[in-house]
């Protein structure tokens with residue numbers, strides 16, 4: 214299983230606060246059957262330059278790498294890139310793609326997406342050679358973005374949802390519906406900390422397996438590993 218969205222790099226954003234916490238999160242993920250963790254620290258272009266962010270990310274990763282025990286999941290570096298008007302013109306944006314693959318995890322604004330927001334993401338999808346994955350898609354359904362989401366998916370975007378979406382009783386039905394319809398195709402823990410937002414990938418998989426059958430887990434894995442190739 215691949216965790217497509219996580220804040221496991223130490224002391225980099227609002228996620229893991231230390232190497233020890235990162236190791237604890239990775240151990241939990243490993244025990245949940247995750248063999249590949251995409252590390253996606255927040256990137257906000259209005260707060261930091263791209264080069265500074267990449268430098269900090271590299272530094273944090275190096276410290277963690279040196280402390281990694283055998284049998285831990287492999288870590289691929291990425292970012293959770295916060296949308297802003299003009300993002301499609303950011304020089305070097307592709308450097309925020311997940312290492313080795315052409316996928317950018319995009320965090321959309323928490324409001325109703327205007328036509329110009331949707332158009333800009335469409336522009337990214339049309340003019341770049343990478344795929345855009347919309348992060349934690351479940352957060353946008355209440356904001357009357359359903360149509361816009363469908364529009365972006367039809368243009369080649371993919372949607373990731375958090376494991377918690379499947380675990381919470383109040384949202385489980387919608388989560389399973391969106392997985393079944395193909396709206397959601399990738400899952401992430403979006404884990405931030407051991408106490409406050411621990412990874413719940415195993416719980417989510419259990420629910421998916423019980424309610425929809427193992428073929429949906431296989432489908433998630435098939436797509437996920439094919440994207441990593």
Ligand SMILES: [Fe+2]
Pocket residue numbers: 218219220293403
């Ligand atoms: Fe996140």
